[in-house]
Amino acid sequence: MGGYAWRDQLPPGFSLTQAKHRLMVQHGRRGRQGYQRRPVDDRVPEIVTYYDDLPLPPPDSPQECQQRLIILRARALVHLLYATAARVSEVLSLTRRQVRDGAADDPI
Numbered sequence: 001m002g003g004y005a006w007r008d009q010l011p012p013g014f015s016l017t018q019a020k021h022r023l024m025v026q027h028g029r030r031g032r033q034g035y036q037r038r039p040v041d042d043r044v045p046e047i048v049t050y051y052d053d054l055p056l057p058p059p060d061s062p063q064e065c066q067q068r069l070i071i072l073r074a075r076a077l078v079h080l081l082y083a084t085a086a087r088v089s090e091v092l093s094l095t096r097r098q099v100r101d102g103a104a105d106d107p108i
Contacts, residue, residue, distance in 0.1 A: 047078060048078055051079075057071075
């Protein structure tokens with residue numbers, strides 16, 4: 001087989017240019033060149049401060065204990081996102097085993 005024998009197997013009216021364009025549209029690449037970074041909002045540290053300033057309810061009742069754990073978990077997630085610049089999906093998919101239940105080798 002030499003040259004362009006594969007063209008004989010394509011339907012009449014097939015356009016390679018149109019096929020490439022359709023693939024790009026399907027994959028969301030129409031008119032884009034690579035990854036486009038969004039600018040970082042200068043107010044992002046305020047989110048961390050907000051969670052740090054949330055008052056922790058005293059652990060006097062089961063409901064207060066539950067609310068306390070929710071706030072502490074949110075703080076940990078926000079700090080992890082801010083410190084690592086990881087994707088939300090990556091952070092939320094972490095397991096306790098992967099983070100060793102929050103234990104560190106050398107406490108600060």
